[in-house]
Amino acid sequence: MSGPRAILIGLPGAGKSEVGKRLARRLGVDFLDSDDLVEQAAGLTIPQIFSHRGEEAFREIEHTEIMRALDTHDGVLSLGGGAVLHPGTRAALAGRPVVYLHVDAHAASTRVRGDGSRPLLTGDPTVKLAELRAQRAPLYTEIAAITVDTSRRNPRQVTVEVGARLPRRVEVGRPGSAGYYEVTIGPDLAGAAAHAVAEASAVLVVHAPAVATLAQRIAAEAGASGVRVALHEMPDAEDAKSLEALAALWDRLGAERIGRDGAVIAVGGGATTDAAGFAAATWLRGITLVNVPTTVLGMVDAAVGGKTGINTPHGKNLAGAFHTPAAVICDLDTLATLPWEDLRAGLAEVIKCGFIADPEILELLEKAPGGPVSATEPASGLLADLVERAVAVKARVVGEDLTERTGGTREFLNYGHTFAHAIEKVENYRWRHGEAVSVGMVFAAELARATGLLAEDLAGRHRAVLEALGLPTGYAGPATKEELLAAMAADKKVRAGVLRFVLLDDLARPRTVTGPAPEHLDAAFAAVLPTERSAP
Ligand SMILES: NC(=O)c1ccc[n+]([C@@H]2O[C@H](COP(=O)([O-])OP(=O)(O)OC[C@H]3O[C@@H](n4cnc5c(N)ncnc54)[C@H](O)[C@@H]3O)[C@@H](O)[C@H]2O)c1
Ligand SMILES: O=C(O)C(=O)C[C@@H](O)[C@H](O)[C@H](O)COP(=O)(O)O
DSSP states (O other): OOOOSEEEEOOTTSOHHHHHHHHHHHHTOOEEEHHHHHHHHHTSOHHHHHHHHHHHHHHHHHHHHHHHHHHHOOSEEEOOTTGGGSHHHHHHHTTSOEEEEEOOHHHHHHHHTTOTTOGGGOSOHHHHHHHHHHHHHHHHHHHOSEEEEOTTSOHHHHHHHHHHHSOEEEEESOTTSTTOEEEEEESSOHHHHHHTTTTOSEEEEEEOGGGHHHHHHHHHHHHHTTOEEEEEEOOSGGGGGSHHHHHHHHHHHHHTTOOTTOEEEEEESHHHHHHHHHHHHHGGGOOEEEEEEOSHHIIIIITSSSEEEEEETTEEEEEEEEOOOSEEEEEGGGGGGSOHHHHHHHHHHHHHHHHHTOTHHHHHHHTOTTOGGGGGOTTOHHHHHHHHHHHHHHHHHHHHOTTOOTTSGGGGGGTTHHHHHHHHHHTTTOSOHHHHHHHHHHHHHHHHHHTTOSOHHHHHHHHHHHHHTTOOOSOOSSOOHHHHHHHHTTOTTOBTTBOEEEEEEETTEEEEEESOOHHHHHHHHHHHSOHHHHOO
């Protein structure tokens, strides 16, 4: 469990309890108030604890109860206004979804007037509140991940804003079971990445060249909590998935003395998380891995599900291991620097999730006011919704079938990939993976149509949504049909030398088809290759 979904802090009168209860209802989780926990633990009311035992004793009980709640509660937690005065509590809140409910002096004193349950406000509440503000406001600001002003707004409005700004979470696996972890999606999550390795003795932050700044921020945040941290830059893109790059990374793990209690944080696109994940899987036979994907494709696919690996001269992803990450942190802010073509390529895997499992994804794209292309706006709510839905599809599937059993459901995630991986191989990995998957899905749809499985309009829907984004739907490169077929022969789904494809017989109804007839394969080739190269 990674702790509360939201932790509310702020002065008396900020609305923590009311907003907290509403927020918990909205998120479908439980609500806890640290003041209630303290009263239960002490068997006294808060005024009684202050008068019998003093403020210092109160703060100690409060700290103990908050630490317990951070470990055991996964709902909304509201903290007493002075909880942040305890340095241990402040340290424990780093990297967590802390929401500062700000309130101005006038609104706060109006709201607390006549409330006798607050020992620190006895006397003139306005003067007392001003003193508390001077002491606590800088601490609230320092530890808050999100600040929301509540002064002239009602609890419902505040709750809606907090809910919209909180990071989203998708669970992979069953809570409490081995291999369970969470995917966190939201803005400004460098602290959350560092928090995920708080237990490690030493950390190697392995990153793509383009995201060195984010990697340095994560390293600084992790280092601030006392963890020994080093940075390692990988070669860019697919060059990271080579034996040479892997050997250099193993060497670095040794030089940095990363032990069994150490961790790798992989920061980058799918190529980086695949290669760094394989190093984490194999170093000392497996150490903790935290993925911080920085491409759409990495967020919705590569960083989730535990497939790690590198390419070999024989094909794509041929050497690898299943190694489940401890956490996946999708910091949406990082997408601001991602080249537009890479962002768009990631949407091919999102669309794949739409066809194999969640047609609402296709509807969101097709009915977007600006059309599917509006999803390529990095800061758009549409993109955040699509990332969350696609992660949910992947989480569901790998939760059922982690290791891709023959005939199991994980194979369905390979929709479009048999032909896609062949393109990538014949093109020596110069194609973007997502663009190859786009063509691969059209190939699969046309194969399904030729075999009589898929209706014509659904095959057409593939082309329509992919073309609306400007994604490729054909292969006009130099490789021949025979070369592409030879490359497909190295696909991992092949059994006894026979090709197996994931095809659809309807929306969200994938199935595996073994050894399609040569004439059906010819029809699929004819749909994606130039005429002169697709003749049977
Ligand atoms: N393990 C899995 O389950 C899985 C799933 C899908 C794909 N994959 C693999 O993922 C790889 C493709 O991933 P990808 O599309 O993310 O490509 P990528 O990792 O090659 O990244 C694309 C490019 O974007 C750069 N980049 C990354 N983040 C950036 C950012 N925020 N700002 C600016 N530039 C940035 C990278 O350095 C690279 O040049 C393929 O190797 C594919 O096989 C693996
Ligand atoms: O996670 C999976 O399983 C997938 O098949 C997801 C694919 O989108 C991804 O490209 C994966 O890397 C392909 O795996 P491979 O086993 O075909 O190499």
